[in-house]
Amino acid sequence: MEDKRELFEPQALRDFIYGVFMYFDVPEEDALLATDVLAYSDEHGIDSHGIARLKTYFGLLQAGRINPRPRLQLIREKHAVVTVDGDNGLGLVIGPKCMEIAIEKAREYGTGSVAVSHTNHFGAAGYYPLMAVKHDFIGMSMTNTSKGVAAFNGKEKMLGTNPVAMAFPTLKEPVVLMDFASSTVAYGKVEIAKRAGKKVPIGWCLDENGQATEDPERMINGGALLPLGSSRDGSGHKGYCLAGMVDILSAVLSGANWGPFAIPFAINTASSDKQVGKGIGHFFSVWDVDGFREVQEFKEEMDEWVRTLRAAVPLQGAQEVLIPGDPEWRAYEVRMKSGIPLQMEVVMDLKAISQTTGIPMP
Amino acid sequence: MEDKRELFEPQALRDFIYGVFMYFDVPEEDALLATDVLAYSDEHGIDSHGIARLKTYFGLLQAGRINPRPRLQLIREKHAVVTVDGDNGLGLVIGPKCMEIAIEKAREYGTGSVAVSHTNHFGAAGYYPLMAVKHDFIGMSMTNTSKGVAAFNGKEKMLGTNPVAMAFPTLKEPVVLMDFASSTVAYGKVEIAKRAGKKVPIGWCLDENGQATEDPERMINGGALLPLGSSRDGSGHKGYCLAGMVDILSAVLSGANWGPFAIPFAINTASSDKQVGKGIGHFFSVWDVDGFREVQEFKEEMDEWVRTLRAAVPLQGAQEVLIPGDPEWRAYEVRMKSGIPLQMEVVMDLKAISQTTGIPMP
Numbered sequence: 171m172e173d174k175r176e177l178f179e180p181q182a183l184r185d186f187i188y189g190v191f192m193y194f195d196v197p198e199e200d201a202l203l204a205t206d207v208l209a210y211s212d213e214h215g216i217d218s219h220g221i222a223r224l225k226t227y228f229g230l231l232q233a234g235r236i237n238p239r240p241r242l243q244l245i246r247e248k249h250a251v252v253t254v255d256g257d258n259g260l261g262l263v264i265g266p267k268c269m270e271i272a273i274e275k276a277r278e279y280g281t282g283s284v285a286v287s288h289t290n291h292f293g294a295a296g297y298y299p300l301m302a303v304k305h306d307f308i309g310m311s312m313t314n315t316s317k318g319v320a321a322f323n324g325k326e327k328m329l330g331t332n333p334v335a336m337a338f339p340t341l342k343e344p345v346v347l348m349d350f351a352s353s354t355v356a357y358g359k360v361e362i363a364k365r366a367g368k369k370v371p372i373g374w375c376l377d378e379n380g381q382a383t384e385d386p387e388r389m390i391n392g393g394a395l396l397p398l399g400s401s402r403d404g405s406g407h408k409g410y411c412l413a414g415m416v417d418i419l420s421a422v423l424s425g426a427n428w429g430p431f432a433i434p435f436a437i438n439t440a441s442s443d444k445q446v447g448k449g450i451g452h453f454f455s456v457w458d459v460d461g462f463r464e465v466q467e468f469k470e471e472m473d474e475w476v477r478t479l480r481a482a483v484p485l486q487g488a489q490e491v492l493i494p495g496d497p498e499w500r501a502y503e504v505r506m507k508s509g510i511p512l513q514m515e516v517v518m519d520l521k522a523i524s525q526t527t528g529i530p531m532p
Numbered sequence: 533m534e535d536k537r538e539l540f541e542p543q544a545l546r547d548f549i550y551g552v553f554m555y556f557d558v559p560e561e562d563a564l565l566a567t568d569v570l571a572y573s574d575e576h577g578i579d580s581h582g583i584a585r586l587k588t589y590f591g592l593l594q595a596g597r598i599n600p601r602p603r604l605q606l607i608r609e610k611h612a613v614v615t616v617d618g619d620n621g622l623g624l625v626i627g628p629k630c631m632e633i634a635i636e637k638a639r640e641y642g643t644g645s646v647a648v649s650h651t652n653h654f655g656a657a658g659y660y661p662l663m664a665v666k667h668d669f670i671g672m673s674m675t676n677t678s679k680g681v682a683a684f685n686g687k688e689k690m691l692g693t694n695p696v697a698m699a700f701p702t703l704k705e706p707v708v709l710m711d712f713a714s715s716t717v718a719y720g721k722v723e724i725a726k727r728a729g730k731k732v733p734i735g736w737c738l739d740e741n742g743q744a745t746e747d748p749e750r751m752i753n754g755g756a757l758l759p760l761g762s763s764r765d766g767s768g769h770k771g772y773c774l775a776g777m778v779d780i781l782s783a784v785l786s787g788a789n790w791g792p793f794a795i796p797f798a799i800n801t802a803s804s805d806k807q808v809g810k811g812i813g814h815f816f817s818v819w820d821v822d823g824f825r826e827v828q829e830f831k832e833e834m835d836e837w838v839r840t841l842r843a844a845v846p847l848q849g850a851q852e853v854l855i856p857g858d859p860e861w862r863a864y865e866v867r868m869k870s871g872i873p874l875q876m877e878v879v880m881d882l883k884a885i886s887q888t889t890g891i892p893m894p
Contacts, residue, residue: 248823250612251642280613281817283643285824308785324844324853336777338784346780348773354766371765380847398770399760403733405717408760411710411856412774414841415698418708422700422833423670423824429840446836455643455817461610462647462785471784474808478791479776482686485742491686494773 176517177509182532183221184209186520189529190224194231196238196260204262207293212510215501216349218358219294221512225519226291227260229437236260236290242267245425250279253424254286258449261292261313265452269298269311272454276307280461285424288448291315291435296349296498299337302456303345306465310336310455314420314427316434319353320394322410325380327394328430331356332416337495339459341469343476347495352413353395360386360395365515373400419453426451538879539871544894545583546571548882551891552586556593558600558622566624569655574872577863578711580720581656583874587881588653589622591799598622598652604629612641615786616648620811623654623675627814631660631673634816638669642823647786650810653677653797658711658860661699664818665707668827672698672817676782678796681715682756684772687742689756690792693718694778699857701821703831705838709857714775715757722748722757727877735762781815788813 187208191201208227211220230236240259244252252271256264268284275282292298295311302309315330335349355374363370364386372382374396375389382401383389398409421428426447433441433450459468482491505511512520524531549570553563570589573582592598602621606614614633618626630646637644654660657673664671677692697711717736725732726748734744736758737751744763745751760771783790788809795803795812821830844853867873874882886893 246824248642248820249640251819251823253824278611279641279643280610281641281643281645283819308781320847321841321844321853323846323850324841325847326844328841328844328853338780346776348777350767350770350773354761373766376847380845398767399716400766404735404762404766405712405760407854407856408712411712414708414856415710418700418834418837419670422830422837423819423821425825428833428837446833457613457645457785458610459785461613462608462615463787468784471790471808472780475780475784475790479683479686479690482683482688482690483742484685485687485738488685491683491690492769494769494776 174514175511176514177511178532180209180213180506180510183212183510186529186532187221187224190228190523190527193527193529194238196263200260200263203266204260207262207266207297210297211294213502213505214294214296214498215505216294216296216498218356221520222516223291223293224523226435226437227262228523230290233437240264250275250282252282252284254284256286256289256449258288258290261290261450261452264289265292265298265311266301268452269301269309269454269456272309272456273302273305273307276302276456276458277305281455281457283453283455285419286452286454287421287424287426289426289450289452290433291450292452294349295333295335296337296347298454299335300345300347303337303339306339306459306469308336308338308457308459310334311452312416312420313452314417314432314450316432316436316439316450317430318357318395319397319413320376320380322397322407325376325394329397329410329413329417330432331395332413332420334412334416338472339469340472340476341466343473344493344499345495346472346476346493347498352398352409352416354398354400354409355395357395360389364390373404416453421447421451423453424451536876537873538876539873540894542571542575542868542872545574545872548891548894549583549586552590552885552889555889555891556600558625562622562625565628566622569624569628569659572659573656575864575867576656576658576860577867578656578658578860579875580718583882584878585653585655586885588797588799589624590885592652595799602626612637612644614644614646616646618648618651618811620650620652623652623814626651627654627660627673628663630814631663631671631816631818634671634818635664635667635669638664638818638820639667643817643819645815645817647781648814648816649783649786649788651788651812651814652795653812654814656711657695657697658699658709660816661697662707662709665699665701668701668821668831670698670700670819670821672696673814674778674782675814676779676788676790676794676812678794678798678801678812679792680719680757681759681775682738682742684759684769687738687756691759691772691775691779692794693757694775694782696774696778700834701831702834702838703828705835706855706857706861708834708838708855709860714760714771714778716760716762716771717757719757722751726752735766778815783809783813785815786813
């Protein structure tokens with residue numbers, strides 16, 4: 171399949187997203203927040219987590235499976251830590267509000283953490299630590315997601331692709347941003363290979379019998395993704411450990427559905443019969459750099475860190491050593507000038523939403 | 533090479549380690565602490581981080597490169613966060629003391645974090661979060677280590693094997709403990725293959741030209757380890773991101789030597805000419821479960837988490853799905869009954885130390 175794409179103005183996409191949330195009676199301020207989170211992905215090259223997911227948010231809101239007007243509740247608090255019940259709201263709204271609480275806690279105590287239950291898919295994990303960086307804080311975000319990944323040595327889907335993101339402030343160099351799933355690859359990469367009729371590398375997927383497979387269809391139909399590291403030789407137990415950390419902090423600690431019970435982010439997928447908590451969970455932590463070290467000094471040292479790593483001799487065939495965050499900042503520069511390329515499939519989804527809602531196409 | 537091993541009584545090994553630290557005039561209380569950290573590794577099957585390293589601690593203390601009587605200094609503090617200067621002490625002493633500070637902070641504020649500079653190798657990272665678990669807290673530890681791992685797409689050693697560890701309390705099930713390096717494998721595994729005259733799997737090592745190699749000697753002589761994920765297909769950029777997080781939190785935030793400047797833990801290796809801080813760095817965080825959720829409830833849910841994952845259908849050929857920490861608890865059970873097996877090379881090192889110091893062999 172050809173990968174045809176159409177270019178869109180960033181602001182036009184934002185207007186469309188905003189319109190959709192307003193259509194479902196999301197409060198204006200919340201709709202702006204949710205729009206900013208989704209648009210962040212498209213504007214920074216994370217195509218899998220932006221407007222391509224609007225169809226699913228649309229479907230879930232339409233089916234009444236997400237609460238458009240949640241009342242976020244602080245259900246437990248002890249100085250610098252808080253547990254929040256997201257009232258089944260959009261993760262795109264609950265997420266930024268909870269990160270804001272973590273930032274306030276860090277301002278007061280030097281560090282703060284917020285565990286969140288009863289929430290939904292929160293977009294790209296990297297959005298949240300960047301909120302902290304604006305205050306010269308260090309931010310971390312995690313979320314559990316619906317099952318898709320096998321436990322190490324297991325063949326069944328047991329954990330989500332459970333991402334973790336962190337960001338660190340710098341002075342003149344670009345912000346250092348790490349944002350990655352704890353599986354070898356995201357489900358979206360397997361879907362893309364399937365649509366393109368391509369094989370996937372060994373190490374990404376198991377088939378329905380728990381055998382390593384190159385066939386994306388066999389992963390999709392009853393197989394599973396592999397944790398980062400993939401195999402015994404690749405130390406797949408490490409990706410499994412990482413996914414476990416994220417699952418426990420996000421969901422067991424907050425009282426959300428953990429492991430295989432996490433609520434799926436999909437309109438056609440039924441939840442597990444067994445529920446062990448509320449919704450899915452997120453976890454946010456923030457550290458105030460100033461609590462540890464002079465901020466100016468830290469940021470200068472971060473610049474030096476960036477320059478040192480960037481100067482590393484690249485592998486033959488590789489152009490350069492990238493700094494975590496480079497791909498995002500480069501995509502942003504290009505896309506804000508030239509527009510955001512959307513796959514035709516996504517454009518069709520937007521057209522369908524436009525027809526249903528009367529919101530004009532971007 | 534045959535892997536011959538001799539069995540030792542756990543307490544006899546502890547006595548020997550303690551004797552060595554006392555020999556160097558380490559204060560009694562500190563010597564007990566350092567002994568407990570080292571012995572933890574041997575007793576829990578982490579052979580690379582226990583008494584096998586005593587030779588190096590011995591050499592560094594003998595050469596005056598580690599301060600046996602450090603005065604730990606709190607150089608900055610803001611409510612729940614602290615920066616400590618470890619006064620070039622043993623990481624085995626500075627580590628537990630700083631984790632204790634993080635625990636006290638969590639008791640007071642719900643969470644606490646300690647960044648430590650001017651310290652040295654702290655043993656197995658998993659020891660520290662287990663200190664927190666004793667109080668029904670969640671613990672996390674990290675440390676940067678001397679360079680050994682290439683940046684993603686790079687061929688030079690730029691970062692350490694930078695491990696991260698977390699532990700979570702449970703009720704009836706064993707504590708959940710994650711403890712892993714951010715490289716595909718630890719340097720020790722490559723050394724073992726070299727001694728045994730064996731090849732290593734592709735994905736562990738680069739040779740001196742930045743080419744993937746199966747030859748452990750070529751990694752050791754001017755090559756580099758690969759970050760977790762190894763290749764582009766395996767998402768090696770994720771291991772690189774993880775190593776970067778650990779490096780920045782442990783060393784840039786604390787004012788220690790970061791990246792390629794980290795002080796080597798070896799008697800025959802000179803430090804980088806350039807120093808960008810003091811010693812190496814650690815980072816500890818603790819969260820009080822009670823700040824988020826009823827402790828009893830959390831621990832029951834953790835038990836359920838453990839049982840659910842353990843019940844996952846294993847891959848063909850794999851006996852079972854393990855829970856993070858299982859390898860440690862199983863090794864402990866065996867070794868405390870049958871004794872601790874040491875490689876003959878390690879036994880020879882102990883004999884040499886015994887002859888120099890007059891401390892009787894265990």
